[in-house]
Amino acid sequence: MAERVQSWWARRQWSKGLDVPYAVGAYREAWAAYPALIRQYHPDLNAGIALSQVPPAAEVLLLWQCDAGHRFAATPHEQRQRPGRERRRSAWCPECSEQANPTRAVALPMREAITAPVVAANAVLRPRRPRRPTRLCERTPAIPIGEAFVSVCAPKPASAVEDRVRADLGRRLTLTEGVNAVRVARPFFEHLEVWPDFVFPELRIAVEYDTIGRHGLEHVGRREESDRRKDRALRAAGWEVMRLRVGRLEPLGPFDLQIPAWSAASLSTLIETFRGIRGTLLVDPLLREDPAVDV
Template sequence: MPEPIDSWWARRQTSRGLAVPYPVGSYREAWASFPVLVRQYRPEHNGGIVLSQIPPAADVYLCWLCDAGHLFVATPDEQRHRPGRERRRSSWCPDCSDLARPRPLPMRTEAVARRVAATPAVPAVDPGRMTPQAPSAPPLPSTPRSPERPANLRPRGSKPTRATRPVCAKTPTLPTGTAFTSSCAPPPASAVEAELRAGLTSRLEFAAGLNAVRVARPFFDHLEVWPDIVLSDLRVAIEYDSTGRHGLEHVGRREVADRRKDAALRSAGWEVIRLRTGRLPMLGPHDLSLSGLTRQTVPRLLDELRAIRGPLFVDAYLRP
């Protein structure tokens, strides 16, 4: 159960037998992937303890100051896994969440109330003047329902699972690991991806227009995944990852989705190279840590392709 930070700190001092159980900087790398949370953490409201002294998995209440100036309390796990659909600022807080929700419409406005009041009431009917009605026909016997429930029908109120969730039928029937052009693929998320594609196209020959790879198991209701760049001849997918404008991309649950995507590609016989910026941790053996898209990005990417598929095979696709 979460506890206040002073109680948590005192308990850690006792259990570890140290006046400072976690020195400053102990968890700097663990928090580096959440720059927004680093900016919004306030040591002055947390007993002077800095964020790099707190494990991300600690069950402790911390004070945060959102970009709108609202001070609120949340645990590290809550901050790293807040839902993103109702965020109004770059990080969750109760006040911003209330402002983001649309206000419900009133049940009856004043104009509707006036129209209801002006509507004439239906006169009451005297039971003695009611004309007798013909007896209605007896109801037809109902056909008994089969006690067996169809396999694709789930109980009402239950959440769909991977086995019962429908799969998009637009994915063509292709062998697992085949690259193709998908109509379901989302548009590029940033202009950096287009710049990276142009820089790689100037050095390497590969089929243009391919944006999807057929996988064996459903990935978010599709039997396909959509890498940023698809090198079909080399069977290598390239992803450009950044924390985004608000520092919320490719962290928390979105990092879990990235790992699932990489596993789906590798099970289909592909390899993945992720260009990780914003101090994002490496997810695979061939990921590259970058400060951004520079002149050295494409040469480093080509060297990594040579390490994966061999220099003779990769150099055969280099442009003269």
């Protein structure tokens, strides 16, 4: 099971009994055949760990950034198996790949392949109606991409736990309250905005609280793919995403936390993760003097 880079590094420090379990350059030769991946990797996005310190077979989620600025999480194995890994002028990225290939051809079963020419001939006599273009919501304000704002389209908090998390964070951090949306570049379900559970404009961090729900259907399957699309849209807009994955939900990104339930320990870990993303110089001035939170 892949784990985020900070947890993986700490575990290797403990198992090897060393502050630096893998020296810089230890795996330079293994990565030398992948210049495109070397270009996509940035130590500052991965807790300061150099790519030559990461074994190619490590089950660790690393954060990568393509030439267009899109960020995405993937393991070394996933990256080494993707197209463009050996070319010097291009490399694979989920956001760029989706833009280049918005629709994919589906292989027809044998029966459909035989009848396809007949269907095409009939289509000449009876042309289909043109597909309607996607209609975007007009209530999203015309503001710069990446700007946080108050959206009239955003849904209300889905659970009492989210209200509790919001209240605990408000007592611990001094942040702008009320904003509930981020302007993005590409449509997300007919909107040019996304609605994270918690929006922190000063840090440009979005936090999501994920559970499987009462019926065990939330944030799994197709809904998980929607979560990934949302994360990509936010990162393309210059934001970072952190998900609190409750129970057995696996992390989707490098900063996601697996927690049994919301607690005081979860709050402390979340703030420490904020420091890992944006640094203590930005996070600590936002901390309130009284850290006591009833959780």
